[in-house]
Amino acid sequence: MIKIFQKSLKKEIAELSNDILNSVWSNRIEQSNIESLGIKNGKQIIAEYLKNREFGIAYEHLAYITTECEMELSVEQKNRMDKIADRMNMKPIKLLTNEKGTDFLFGCKNLYLASIHPFDFDKRNLNEYKQIVELGKELLAQRGIQNFLGYLMESQYRVSVWASMIAIEYGNPKQDEILSLSGTKTIIDCCLECIMQNEINSLSAEIIENKKNWLNKNVPQQSTVVKNK
Numbered sequence: 001m002i003k004i005f006q007k008s009l010k011k012e013i014a015e016l017s018n019d020i021l022n023s024v025w026s027n028r029i030e031q032s033n034i035e036s037l038g039i040k041n042g043k044q045i046i047a048e049y050l051k052n053r054e055f056g057i058a059y060e061h062l063a064y065i066t067t068e069c070e071m072e073l074s075v076e077q078k079n080r081m082d083k084i085a086d087r088m089n090m091k092p093i094k095l096l097t098n099e100k101g102t103d104f105l106f107g108c109k110n111l112y113l114a115s116i117h118p119f120d121f122d123k124r125n126l127n128e129y130k131q132i133v134e135l136g137k138e139l140l141a142q143r144g145i146q147n148f149l150g151y152l153m154e155s156q157y158r159v160s161v162w163a164s165m166i167a168i169e170y171g172n173p174k175q176d177e178i179l180s181l182s183g184t185k186t187i188i189d190c191c192l193e194c195i196m197q198n199e200i201n202s203l204s205a206e207i208i209e210n211k212k213n214w215l216n217k218n219v220p221q222q223s224t225v226v227k228n229k
Contacts (some may be wrong), residue, residue, distance in 0.1 A: 009087060010050050013058050016080050017046050020066060020073065022153075027181050029069075039065055056088055063093040071095075074102045104139060104151070105159060107132045114158040115204070118165050119210040136166035144172040145187060146180050152194055154179070164191035166220050192219065 015022070029040060038045060042065045049058035063081065066073060073081070073095055082092040111132060116123050123129050123163050140148045151163035167173060173187040182190050195211065203211075 008054050009084070010053070012080075012084060013055060013062070014047070014050055016077065016084070017043065017058075017062050020062065020071070020077055021046075025069075025071070027132060027183070029130050039068060056090060059084055059088065060093070061089065063095065064130075066095055067093070072101060076102070092181070100135060100139060100142075104132070104135050104162075105154065105157075107135060108154075108159040108162050109157040111162075117207055118158060118162050119207045122206075132162060135168060136162060137170050140166060140171050145173055149179060149181065149187065152179075152190060158199075160194040164194040165214075167191055188219065 038061070042061065042137060046058045046061050049061060059081075064160070065071075078095055081095060085092040107128075111128055114128065116129060117128065136148075145167055149167055152160045154160055154163075168188065168191050171187075173191070175186065175188060177187050179185060179187045179190045185193075192215075195215075
């Protein structure tokens with residue numbers, strides 16, 4: 001019974017570690033000045049602890065990384081961390097959470113299911129539309145444009161499109177500022193790629209026209225993405 005329990009706990013910590021220390025985290029670490037090998041090689045270190053069945057140390061190292069990097073966990077991630085600590089009879093470590101960040105994801109999902117597109121400007125007066133824009137602006141101000149655009153990694157429910165539109169319209173991105181997640185492309189070009197990408201379902205002529213008019217108003221003419229379209 002103990003062996004089965006430990007195997008389950010090992011898998012749970014490994015999955016949560018991969019969820020938290022994802023590609024977004026890796027790119028931020030590469031772009032930062034962090035020297036600690038305990039952070040840079042964090043995923044490998046945790047995997048080694050798990051391999052040796054040192055689950056408590058693996059949990060504490062994951063918590064150490066999130067604390068040192070001042071990472072904001074989703075409510076779900078924080079709950080999973082607390083449950084793991086409880087299973088090991090450990091006191092949960094206080095970590096940063098961002099409920100509003102999760103609200104933004106769910107808001108985008110609800111708008112998608114309600115067939116409300118970011119560039120469906122006829123629906124701009126709907127409460128749901130206003131709320132997602134205001135929430136996005138709040139997160140943008142709170143996190144800064146680089147961290148806010150971590151949402152570009154979200155491929156579902158037009159999250160990246162909403163984030164891109166909000167970042168360009170309200171974030172005042174510098175024309176030559178490189179997006180940390182990309183390492184080579186500017187913030188503006190990365191946002192435009194998300195906005196201009198083909199969608200699964202074809203858009204109405206009105207939404208396409210709204211998008212073109214919005215781009216002409218908000219996007220600097222020298223953007224390489226717009227030039228190539």
